[in-house]
Amino acid sequence: MASPVSPSDHVAPQAANASALIYNDRGEYLLHLRDYLPGQIWEPGMWSLLGGGREPQDATLEHTVRRELAEEAGLRISDLTPFGVEEATDDSGATLPxxxxxxxxxxxxxxxxxxxxxxxxxFAPDDLHRLRIAPSTSDLVRRHAASRTADASAPAPQTGSVQGGECRPAASPNGTVLNIIGVHLYLERSDGTVLLGLRHPDSGFAPSTWHVLAGHCEQESAVTCLIREAQEEAGLLIEPQDVELVHVVHHVDRTGDQPRMGLFFRAHTWTGEPELREPDKCTQWKFWDPTALPERLVPYTRVVIEGIRAGRLYSETGWV
Known part of the structure; x- marks a missing residue:
């Protein structure tokens, strides 16, 4: 477990190793998949933080972690600050600060x-349960994420009325339910086959099931999301002018679930062949004949592919 400290606190002197919690503006954390070499390295085959042991030339543990980041990944972080001490335990039961x-x-x-x-x-903190990761590391990431949320400044003012010199957010009409926006890639080759990915068996959504390349919109436009997801998940490069919206599906997985609006974009041209860039999410890419789709296919994906081939622009699934 790690004991959080403020940036002004001194990191425990007994620690002889240092690691880095690297995070981005999307709230994700940079993790390192270690080689599977049992008996030769610490935590073989597990996702962990970048870091290592202190060496004679390291004046401080901060020097240690900066050197390790540069040596292991060519990474230089300007704003590293102390966060805590993780007490890891090896196979023999020994504790390593x-x-x-x-x-x-x-x-x-x-x-x-x-x-x-x-x-x-x-990786986002909510995705850590799908990984082979030490519980202490997972807990460390989650607590750091929680501390960032607690330290965040007040939310930006929302559009609304001004009363007493204060901006008050406009209330949503009664019955309004927020819909999740999902962006999907409909990638069809010249021979008519369509790209599908086989989701990881440990996936929280549709495990061991085929699905198009997809992702949720963040603070970005739908087309920007599509281009980002295509590159992150499959190494495909797509230009904004080469995509068009070909279908919209309004669906719920089960009655009472939060509704979702799925936007399907066709890419007319692209660069690259599908690669497994996120093997923890997708284990295989394959182009399928749309008349012979796999049996284990996300239901709304099947509906949409059939709709696109029939020239329909809109579908609804899961509603009573």
Whole structure:
């Protein structure tokens, strides 16, 4: 477990190792998938933080973590600050104190030059349960995320009326329910086959089921979301002028669930072949004949593909 400290506190002197909690503006954390070398390295085959042991040339543990970031990933963070000490336990039961430093970075993990381990990737705290990760590391990330939320400044003013010199947000009409916006890629090759991905068995949504490349809109436009997800999930490069909206589906998974609006965009041209960029989410990409789609396919995806082929622009699924 890690004991949070303020930036002005001194990191416990008994710690001889240091690791970095790297986070971005989307609230995600940069994790390192370690090589599977049992008996040779710490936490083999697990997702962990970047870091390592203090060496003679390191004047402080902050020097240690900065050196490790540079050596392991060519990464330099300007605003590293102490966060706590994680007490990790090895296979023999021995406790190893690790000084934790936190800092922000908004780059592309795939562009880093990794010299150790398998890969680096961004993960939201809510996705950690799908990973092979030490409970202490998962807890550390979640508590840091909670501390950022608690320290955040007050929400920006919302559109509404001004009363007594204060801006009061406009109330939503009675019965209003927020809808989740999902963006989907309808990628069809010249031979008519359509790209689908097989979702990971541990996925919280539709495990071991085929689905189009998709993601949720963040603080961005739908087309920007589509382009970002295509690159992050499959390494595909798409230009905004090469996409068009071809179908909208308004659906619920089960009666009473939060409704979702799914936007399906066709990419007329793109660069690259589908790659497994997020193997914890998708285990296979494959182009399918739309007349012979897999049996295990997300239901609304099947409805949409049939609708697109029939020239329909809108569908509803899951409603009573």
């Amino acid at each position: 690790i000084a934790i430093y936190a800092g922000s970075w908004n780059g592309d993990s795939r562009e880093l030059h990794l010299t150790e381990g398998v890969m680096l990737a961004w």
